[in-house]
Amino acid sequence: MIFYIRKKKIPSDRYQPEKEKKYKARFFIFILLLVSAILGWGNYNFNHPVVEEVNIAVNKKAGNIDSLRIVMVGDVHLGYLIDKKYAKKYVDLIMAQQPDLILFVGDIIDAGINPVLQQHMEEELRQLHAPLGVHSCTGNHEYRYEAEEKIAWLNNIAGIAMLRDSAVLIDSAFYIVGREDYKAPQRKPLEQILREQRVNTALPIIVLKHNPIDLNEEVCAGVDIALYGHTHRGQSFPANLITDLIFEVSHGYKKKGDTHIFVTSGLGLAGSQHRIGTQSEIVVLNVKFE
Structure with missing residues (x-):
């Protein structure tokens, strides 16, 4: 059998090319406005960091300290993109919280040390001060380029005490332990750090660790508060969905065993100045020792 398909012709009097062009132009303008609105929203989320407050009760005594107000800061990524004016803005925001203690969780500098x-960003960072100090661990970006130069600059020039697989006892009341990032050439297990530093586990222990993987290491070591960054919470949709799948905690608070865990989405970012579906933040931890 032979089948014939008859193609229907559009009468010339019904085809209106000008109307078709108008529809295409309207659709293009709609897409342009939609993309602009999304990018504008993302830029706003980056440029207007929020203050996330969390209340934590630690079931240990901390000497004469009953409570503690900690400002936690992650992933600042200082450089050409996050420049000195952002450093000033961030320092002002941190100091406005009247912290007892300021803790960074790595990636303070984005890439090389030149920016x-x-x-002279130390002029801003040295305005950070708190009665119990300013401390940080290293992040993977500290190890991208010129690692030792950057860490020395942060420690000696910018006034941020860099804890590299080491612990410090604060006011004979509690410990801060800073973990080296996984990019570090020689990185110690947490149990080894606690043993070598002779940490008294009867006192509260706060651990700073950039990458929130293997949370059980902190939990099993009896850490009371474990603070992390690195994820940026994916920074922009749909990457935030991916980080939720990769990490046990990609953002926010979780209590696991007796360990209080918080992962911050961070202040800065990598790449474009947009956070779509996420938010730049600092975290205020109101800690009570009981």
Whole structure:
């Protein structure tokens, strides 16, 4: 059998090319406005960091300290993109919280050391002060380029005490332990750090660790508060869905055993100045020792 398909012709009097062009132009304008609105929203989320407050009760005594107000800061990524004016803005925001203690969880510097040197960013960072100090662990970006130069600059010039697989006892009341990032050439297990530093586990222990993987290491070691960054909470949709799948905690608070865990989405970012579906933040931890 032979089948014939008859193609229906559009009468010339019904085809209106001008109307078709108008529809295409309207659709293009709609897409352009939609993309602009999304990017504008993402830029707003980056440029207007929020203050996330969390209340934590630790079931240990901390000497004469009954309570503690900690400002936790992650992933600042200082450099050409996050420049000195952002450093000033972030320092002002941190100091406005009137912290007893300021803790960074790594990635303070984005890439090379030149941008922070050229802009003299230490002038801003040295305005950070708290009665119980300013401390940080290393992040993977500290190890991207010129690692030792950057860490020395942060420690000696910017006034941030860098804890590299080491512990410090604060006011004979509690410990801060800073973990080296996984990028570090020689990184110690947490149990080894606690043993070598002679940490008294009867006192509260706060651990700073950049990458929130293997949370059980902190839990099994009897850590009371474990603070992390690194994830940026994916920074922009749909990456936030991916980080939720990769990490046990990609953002926010969780109590696991007796360990209080918090992962911050961070202040800065990598790449474009947009956070779509996420938010730049600092975290205020209101800690009570009981």
